[in-house]
Amino acid sequence: xxxxxxxxxxxxxxxxxxxxxxxxxxxxxxxxxxxxxxxxxxxxxxxxxxxxxxxxxxxxxxxxxxxxxxxxxxxxxxxxxxxxxxxxxxxxxxxxxxxxxxxxxxxxxxxxxxxxxxxxxxxxxxxxxxxxxxxxxxxxxxxxxxxxxxxxxxxxxxxxxxxxxxxxxxxxxxxxxxxxxxxxxxxxxxxxxxxxxxxxxxxxxxxxxxxxxxxxxxxxxxxx
Numbered sequence: 001x002x003x004x005x006x007x008x009x010x011x012x013x014x015x016x017x018x019x020x021x022x023x024x025x026x027x028x029x030x031x032x033x034x035x036x037x038x039x040x041x042x043x044x045x046x047x048x049x050x051x052x053x054x055x056x057x058x059x060x061x062x063x064x065x066x067x068x069x070x071x072x073x074x075x076x077x078x079x080x081x082x083x084x085x086x087x088x089x090x091x092x093x094x095x096x097x098x099x100x101x102x103x104x105x106x107x108x109x110x111x112x113x114x115x116x117x118x119x120x121x122x123x124x125x126x127x128x129x130x131x132x133x134x135x136x137x138x139x140x141x142x143x144x145x146x147x148x149x150x151x152x153x154x155x156x157x158x159x160x161x162x163x164x165x166x167x168x169x170x171x172x173x174x175x176x177x178x179x180x181x182x183x184x185x186x187x188x189x190x191x192x193x194x195x196x197x198x199x200x201x202x203x204x205x206x207x208x209x210x211x212x213x214x215x216x217x218x219x220x221x222x223x224x
Contacts, residue, residue, distance in 0.1 A: 013091040021097060022083050028101045029076045035108035036065050036072075039115065061115035067191055068111040071171075072104060075134055078168055082142045088150040096144060100137035106130055124187035128179035135172030142168055163208035170200050 040061055079100075086093075110127045117123040145151050146161045174197055182190045 013094070014088065016088050018083065018086060018089055021089055021094065025079060025083075025097060025101060026076075028104060029072065029079075032104050032107055033069060033072055035105075036068055036111055038108070039112045040065060060118055063191075064111045064115040064118065067194075068107050071131055071194075072107055074171070075104065075138060078138055079141075082138075082145065082164060082168075085152045085155050086145045086150055087152050090148060090150065093141065093145060093148070093150060096137060096141045100134065100141060103130060103134040103137055107134075119187055121183045121187050124190050125179045125182040128175050128182055128190060132172050132175030132179060135168060135170075135175060139165060139168040139172060159208060163204070166204050166208070167201065170204060171197055174200070 107130065110130050113123050114127045118127075142161075142164050146156065146165075151161075174194060178190045178193050181193070
């Protein structure tokens with residue numbers, strides 16, 4: 001069914017045609033993911049003896065590309081998840097979404113920077129900090145949407161709202177913490193810390209969903 005605008009929506013930059021915002025966001029994600037591979041150049045003038053070495057030299061670039069691809073893809077999943085239940089928008093939600101997308105389109109730049117200077121504490125700290133800012137903005141989008149009652153109230157329970165917030169905040173805390181650690185430990189060790197996100201997300205999901213998947217009691221037998 002087509003969503004209808006409420007009285008006053010057109011005067012206050014509000015509406016229910018949320019699909020345009022989602023489609024635009026998807027396009028930005030697609031461009032950002034595509035730009036990651038721009039700096040990955042095919043070795044020129046390589047011979048049979050020099051090609052292995054030239055391909056090996058591409059290792060840091062390939063690793064940075066894969067990490068950024070996985071992280072951006074996970075943020076797309078989070079964005080898709082929350083906008084699945086966001087039914088309306090206002091000017092502040094649009095502004096937060098644009099700020100989030102700005103952090104996403106900057107990822108190819110920090111990825112290229114990391115592939116060249118990943119052993120520098122400042123560069124790795126900047127890379128991790130931008131990833132953390134993306135998570136923070138995604139969390140802000142969700143918290144604001146719930147607070148402003150822009151979500152589907154029949155689906156989004158208080159428990160689900162807290163679960164989505166915790167799920168978005170977890171990578172934020174981890175990335176921002178690793179940005180600080182990049183200044184005191186070997187920078188190349190920082191990405192390995194991000195593997196902790198997998199068990200952390202599992203624990204968060206288990207904590208919030210442990211009572212949601214319980215087997216319902218069997219109905220009592222009918223009596224005559």
